[in-house]
Amino acid sequence: MLRYTFKRILSLVISLAVASLVIFTVIEIAPGDPASFMLGINAQPETLAALRTELGLDASKVERYVTWVTGMLTGDFGTSYTYRTPVADMVAQRIWVSLPLALYALTLSTVIAFPAGIFAAARRGRAGDIGVMGATQLGVAIPNFWFAMMLVLLFAIKLRWFAAGGFVGWDKGVWAGLHSLTLPAIALALPQAAILARVMRSALLDVLGEDFMRTARAKGLTARQALWRHGLRNAMIPVLTIIGLQFSFLLAGGIIIEQVFYLPGLGRLIFQSISARDLIVVESVTMLLVFAVIFVNFCVDLAYAAVDPRLRARA
Amino acid sequence: MIRNLLLGGILCAIFIGAALLSFVWTPFDHAALDIPGRFQTPDAEHLLGTDHFGRDILSLLMVGARTSLAVALVAVGIGMCIGIPLGLWAAARRGSLVDEIIMRGNDLVFAFPSLVIAILITAVFGAGAINAIIAIGIFNIPVFARITRGAALSLWEREFILAARVAGKSAARISVEHILPNVTNLLIVQGTIQFSLGILAEAGLSYVGLGAQPPTPSWGRMLADAQTMVSIAPHLALMPGFAIILTVLGLNLMGDGLRDYLDPRLRVART
Numbered sequence: 339m340l341r342y343t344f345k346r347i348l349s350l351v352i353s354l355a356v357a358s359l360v361i362f363t364v365i366e367i368a369p370g371d372p373a374s375f376m377l378g379i380n381a382q383p384e385t386l387a388a389l390r391t392e393l394g395l396d397a398s399k400v401e402r403y404v405t406w407v408t409g410m411l412t413g414d415f416g417t418s419y420t421y422r423t424p425v426a427d428m429v430a431q432r433i434w435v436s437l438p439l440a441l442y443a444l445t446l447s448t449v450i451a452f453p454a455g456i457f458a459a460a461r462r463g464r465a466g467d468i469g470v471m472g473a474t475q476l477g478v479a480i481p482n483f484w485f486a487m488m489l490v491l492l493f494a495i496k497l498r499w500f501a502a503g504g505f506v507g508w509d510k511g512v513w514a515g516l517h518s519l520t521l522p523a524i525a526l527a528l529p530q531a532a533i534l535a536r537v538m539r540s541a542l543l544d545v546l547g548e549d550f551m552r553t554a555r556a557k558g559l560t561a562r563q564a565l566w567r568h569g570l571r572n573a574m575i576p577v578l579t580i581i582g583l584q585f586s587f588l589l590a591g592g593i594i595i596e597q598v599f600y601l602p603g604l605g606r607l608i609f610q611s612i613s614a615r616d617l618i619v620v621e622s623v624t625m626l627l628v629f630a631v632i633f634v635n636f637c638v639d640l641a642y643a644a645v646d647p648r649l650r651a652r653a
Numbered sequence: 654m655i656r657n658l659l660l661g662g663i664l665c666a667i668f669i670g671a672a673l674l675s676f677v678w679t680p681f682d683h684a685a686l687d688i689p690g691r692f693q694t695p696d697a698e699h700l701l702g703t704d705h706f707g708r709d710i711l712s713l714l715m716v717g718a719r720t721s722l723a724v725a726l727v728a729v730g731i732g733m734c735i736g737i738p739l740g741l742w743a744a745a746r747r748g749s750l751v752d753e754i755i756m757r758g759n760d761l762v763f764a765f766p767s768l769v770i771a772i773l774i775t776a777v778f779g780a781g782a783i784n785a786i787i788a789i790g791i792f793n794i795p796v797f798a799r800i801t802r803g804a805a806l807s808l809w810e811r812e813f814i815l816a817a818r819v820a821g822k823s824a825a826r827i828s829v830e831h832i833l834p835n836v837t838n839l840l841i842v843q844g845t846i847q848f849s850l851g852i853l854a855e856a857g858l859s860y861v862g863l864g865a866q867p868p869t870p871s872w873g874r875m876l877a878d879a880q881t882m883v884s885i886a887p888h889l890a891l892m893p894g895f896a897i898i899l900t901v902l903g904l905n906l907m908g909d910g911l912r913d914y915l916d917p918r919l920r921v922a923r924t
Binding site for chain 2 (some may be wrong): 349352353356361365367402438464475476478479480481483484487489490491495586587589590591593594596597605608609612619624627628631632635
């Protein structure tokens with residue numbers, strides 16, 4: 339286990355290093371100088387030079403990369419060009435929208451997908467299975483931002499149960515906060531639930547064909563008992579992988595949904611920063627999201643290896 | 654499930670047919686403004702109604718299908734043209750440093766939140782169809798590389814490949830002449846899936862204004878325009894939405910159907 343953990347940590351570090359280089363390079367070759375963008379075309383050359391020095395733009399590329407990476411490691415994400423506030427503070431504010439939203443959507447997706455997948459697997463080939471599978475086909479095909487618009491039309495405009503957008507803030511209470519995240523969470527959860535239900539079903543079907551399931555039936559368990567006691571537990575590995583992947587996807591993938599609902603989350607922060615040419619914010623927040631994705635995958639890998647010794651041996 | 658294949662095929666044919674037909678004929682000029690006749694609900698003249706400028710929605714959808722088709726097709730093309738050779742190469746040199754580098758590179762691309770990077774690329778290099786294609790295409794590369802390598806690895810163990818090696822063929826020739834034809838089915842199926850994901854991604858990017866730029870019609874753009882008017886004219890949002898859903902559904906059904914049709918072993922395993 340120690341050897342395996344060490345190998346995973348090494349590949350984690352390499353991935354992060356390469357990712358940071360890629361992001362830095364993309365931002366570097368972006369046209370437009372942030373300093374001249376901030377000051378406008380009529381700026382005096384001296385003012386421009388002074389601002390470039392202040393922002394650290396006149397250092398060499400290597401120096402800037404090193405400063406950025408060491409800063410990120412110590413929790414200093416740089417200072418926003420437009421707001422003149424530390425990026426870390428902006429992130430800290432926004433993450434309390436994006437993170438709960440991702441968790442909320444993940445919970446919804448799991449709550450919908452588990453029963454649906456189990457139901458379909460238990461009724462393989464029958465009407466119930468075909469119905470659920472048809473619904474998941476539809477769920478995968480619906481663009482979540484379109485679904486979001488339809489939710490707004492129905493629940494916000496026609497029924498007036500929810501606000502059409504915006505976030506009230508957690509200081510109004512947990513329920514009010516969750517209430518304003520409900521429509522976005524549903525919109526995000528729909529395609530994820532469809533995918534998860536399909537994975538759940540096929541994982542269960544794979545397990546149902548195993549010898550130990552036949553043994554369970556032979557020793558007198560009913561089909562239902564065998565499914566709940568032995569089937570589900572063994573089907574969890576692929577399902578947990580997908581849940582891990584979905585969490586990181588939801589964290590970063592809310593970007594369009596945050597746009598639809600005007601939610602002040604990380605995705606919207608990236609978006610606003612791109613249009614304001616606030617590249618340091620774009621750079622740091624993108625890196626943070628990539629880190630979240632890579633780190634979640636790393637944890638999932640370790641969790642597996644802890645559960646399943648065969649995986650350790652193979653690696 | 655021949656039914657899936659048929660239904661998917663029909664939906665795809667409608668989509669591709671509409672896109673091609675739009676080059677020679679649309680019910681109305683898609684760009685023609687008719688302000689007095691705006692927000693018309695579907696009727697016999699305008700089958701799907703008119704938008705906020707009085708443009709015929711059916712015509713806009715047909716021309717928009719061109720954009721979706723072109724972006725998704727080229728993006729899948731990029732993924733295949735780079736991903737398949739990489740996958741074949743990795744499999745031919747399995748276990749070597751090259752293999753390791755290619756696979757780690759794949760993992761790395763997978764780890765990037767694709768939407769964020771696509772938005773980053775289009776935002777940094779300018780919004781437009783070409784950059785949308787590149788952004789979507791990059792994320793197709795590891796998909797094809799991985800699937801090609803996986804399938805090729807097991808083929809390399811087979812006897813007919815051994816025979817080819819004994820006959821003195823180089824690894825590169827074996828890859829092209831014997832491995833590639835045997836993974837084509839798999840790649841076609843994956844291609845349809847990536848194609849449908851490409852259409853969704855293109856719609857998402859153009860919805861946030863980073864895809865094809867006006868005046869080029871695109872489905873995502875139509876949805877973005879419809880958003881503020883969704884309460885007074887829901888059909889503006891409904892029609893492009895249905896177009897996206899039916900197309901993606903068609904492609905996915907066709908992918909599923911093709912997989913079952915092309916691989917009889919799966920048909921047995923799944924029943």
